[in-house]
Amino acid sequence: MRTITLLAALTAGTAATALATPALAGSPDGKLQVKVLATGVLPDGGIDKITSIDPGLAATLGTLGVGDVDAKASDNVVPTLAVEYFFSKAVSVETICCFTQHHVNGAADLAGTRLVDHVLILPATLTAKLHLDTGGPIKPYLGAGPAWFVVFDEKPGATAEALGVDRVKMSNSLGLALQGGVDIALGQSGYGISLDAKKYFVKPTARFYAGEAKVLETKHDLDPWVVSAGLSYRF
Incomplete structure (x- = not known):
């Protein structure tokens, strides 16, 4: 959480500096545009x-009556x-820059359980x-391009630990992003409002370990919707 708080401060500071620099004359037809957005990752x-x-x-899962194993990541x-x-x-x-933190809950016969307690993702996108x-x-506007999901700082959840798992690793994954949105200029100053939605298609692999032994490997449809709204400055 401290990492995310620091990133938020650095992002806000960078954007504020860009928006406040007098030498950057704003124009709705400028070559560069910077956006500061609030983003929902779903x-x-x-x-x-x-x-x-x-x-x-x-x-063990069979003894517990678990036949259908599935999962759901948090927003x-x-x-x-x-x-x-x-x-x-x-x-x-x-291109965008953000870190997003999630946990993974069980679904289907594992509903109400916690499989991954913490995972941090950098969704590098162009x-x-x-x-x-x-x-x-x-x-x-419409857009499309590659996305590289860099995953780190994974921790097993309480349910996984109860089954003997002491380490979890999710793979970095290359995927595709489709994008649509609208920019709304506020006069001729370069300031504006931006609304944006992206649909990602990414399939990371999760590996669960008990000591050095891999006890479970699963392929996931991460496939998030990423919706954003915020302010822009074009110059």
Whole structure:
């Protein structure tokens, strides 16, 4: 949590510096745009398939009456910094920076249990965007591009620990992001409002260990919706 708080402070400070610098003359037709956003990260996290399971763990789950193993990742709201470069009025590229923290609960026969107590994700994303020039301040856009989910600081949940798991590792994953939104210019000063939605398609692998032995490996449909709203400055 301290990492996320520090990131929020650094993001706000960077954006405030950019917005307050007199030398950066704002314009709704500028080449660069910086956005400070509040972002909701709404992942699925369901298990796509169980790649491997230790026979002893399988027997334990069967004894507990667990036949259908599934999962659901928690939602989160985080600050986001986006930086965008315009090649023309119609074409731009954008990258975002944020950290988002989640836990993974059991679903189906494991409903109400905690599998992963803490996981931190950096969803590095680069999208190419096409903008519609409406002749007014409201400019919709569509975008798409690669996303690299960097995962770290995983911790097993109470249910996993009760089954003998003392370590969990989720893989970094390459995926795809589709994007749609609208920029609304507030006059000619370069300031504006941005509304954005992204759908990610990412399938990380989770590996659960008891000591040095891998007892469970699962493939997950993380596939989050990421929705954002905030202020922009173009110059």
